[in-house]
Amino acid sequence: MPLPAHHDEPIVAIASAPGRGAVGIVRASGRDLSALIDTVCGRTLAPRVATLLPFRTSDGSALDTGLALHFPAPHSYTGEDVLELQAHGGPVLLQLLLARCLEAMPGLRLAGPGEFTERAFLNDKMDLAQAEAVADLIDASTEAAARSAARSLGGAFSVEIDGLAAQLVELRTLVEATLDFPEEEIDFLEGARARQRLDGIEAAVARALARTRQGALLREGLRVVLAGQPNVGKSSLLNALAGAELAIVTPIPGTTRDRIGQQIQIDGVPLHITDTAGLRDAAQSTDEVERIGIERSWQAIDEADTVLFLRDLSRRGEARYDAADAAIEARLPQGLPRLEVWNKADLLTAASAAAPAETLHLSARTGEGLDTLRRALLEVAGWQAAPEGLFIARTRHVHALQRCLAHVGAAQANAALADTALDLLAEDLRLAHRALGEITGQFGTEELLGEIFGRFCIGK
Numbered sequence: 001m002p003l004p005a006h007h008d009e010p011i012v013a014i015a016s017a018p019g020r021g022a023v024g025i026v027r028a029s030g031r032d033l034s035a036l037i038d039t040v041c042g043r044t045l046a047p048r049v050a051t052l053l054p055f056r057t058s059d060g061s062a063l064d065t066g067l068a069l070h071f072p073a074p075h076s077y078t079g080e081d082v083l084e085l086q087a088h089g090g091p092v093l094l095q096l097l098l099a100r101c102l103e104a105m106p107g108l109r110l111a112g113p114g115e116f117t118e119r120a121f122l123n124d125k126m127d128l129a130q131a132e133a134v135a136d137l138i139d140a141s142t143e144a145a146a147r148s149a150a151r152s153l154g155g156a157f158s159v160e161i162d163g164l165a166a167q168l169v170e171l172r173t174l175v176e177a178t179l180d181f182p183e184e185e186i187d188f189l190e191g192a193r194a195r196q197r198l199d200g201i202e203a204a205v206a207r208a209l210a211r212t213r214q215g216a217l218l219r220e221g222l223r224v225v226l227a228g229q230p231n232v233g234k235s236s237l238l239n240a241l242a243g244a245e246l247a248i249v250t251p252i253p254g255t256t257r258d259r260i261g262q263q264i265q266i267d268g269v270p271l272h273i274t275d276t277a278g279l280r281d282a283a284q285s286t287d288e289v290e291r292i293g294i295e296r297s298w299q300a301i302d303e304a305d306t307v308l309f310l311r312d313l314s315r316r317g318e319a320r321y322d323a324a325d326a327a328i329e330a331r332l333p334q335g336l337p338r339l340e341v342w343n344k345a346d347l348l349t350a351a352s353a354a355a356p357a358e359t360l361h362l363s364a365r366t367g368e369g370l371d372t373l374r375r376a377l378l379e380v381a382g383w384q385a386a387p388e389g390l391f392i393a394r395t396r397h398v399h400a401l402q403r404c405l406a407h408v409g410a411a412q413a414n415a416a417l418a419d420t421a422l423d424l425l426a427e428d429l430r431l432a433h434r435a436l437g438e439i440t441g442q443f444g445t446e447e448l449l450g451e452i453f454g455r456f457c458i459g460k
Helices: 034-041 091-104 115-122 128-139 143-153 156-180 194-220 234-242 288-302 319-331 370-381 395-415 418-440 446-453
Strands: 011-014 021-030 051-056 062-071 081-089 222-227 260-266 269-275 306-312 338-343
Touching (some): 011 091, 034 062, 034 081, 034 091, 081 091, 115 128, 115 446, 128 143, 128 156, 128 418, 143 194, 194 395, 222 288, 222 370, 234 306, 234 370
Antiparallel strands (some): 011 021, 021 081, 062 081, 260 269
């Protein structure tokens, strides 16, 4: 892959989090940082040794005293010379130190988002899946996600993908050799056991896809919208799931006017729960704010991964109430996974209509049935008990493996046609291999890299 035009320019940025702290870091990377080291540090630095010294201003006075570390190329994070200046963590001081670095070395410029990690990828210090895992490790919202991101950063995901790619390369080599030397009359399909190999590759890709879906769920979570008529207990359920009083709860219908979101985790899987305004025919409301809230509720439902349709068990059997529920259910998007849940089980009496056996019933007020609901949410999400060594993944990885699996399936169909379809078989294997290469960055585009690294923080 050709390097970006600006890749040769030295870069610098504040690498620590914004705000005040005990320590702040200014990081620089480039092919040769000797001028910057001499000017700011006033001396040469032993490789990979923390040196306590004053950081010098242009007139020779000390801007601050801190630690300087020099990582000569290629043994550094980016594969270039890297200098880290660890100073006291005041925002103004770090800005002054950053400005001093820019002043001290002509050609040094501010780094863009993710540019240090982008250079690590471009200089073969890590592949694209590992580079993405850097951001995922920083953004991890659960312990399970952090551990899985660390495994991906360590190369667990890449090793699995590279192993699949190696099997495809071996098959491609045999197929294309047969195409290039037909006079040898190599009985490829039988001698090379192509069909058996394709069966094994297909099974291995399917297993990798299943694990990758789990990893993507662990990273991205599930967007769940609580929907239902006014006063069915959506806000109470949000509070019960979150374990905190996030939403105002009153007996007055229409208390919730706008979307309220909260992230929770179940077995390490992040769930983004959104409470919405009660759904009813907007024409029946004379309150403009409520009508806007109802519109936003439907918008949230359209954007959800699943909807939790909450119903009031204490009112089941009331003709008008059941008709309103039916109207809501009819309007829910087709194909959107949903859970039908009956709330207020604590108000159930002998005279009340029981919830249908196939649905969930609970009490957001007492907590009855919440554990069952949590398990049901994980089931809807497609989560299985996390296997040991699960790695973090992204939606683009899932899509790439799906394409790979489809091309392998097409290759099997062409292999069954024997020699007459060897050219098609070769093309299917090439496309399957290319799909895998997109995961690790062996094949990709500059636009893809810009999209990925543009989401990183400055200084990483």
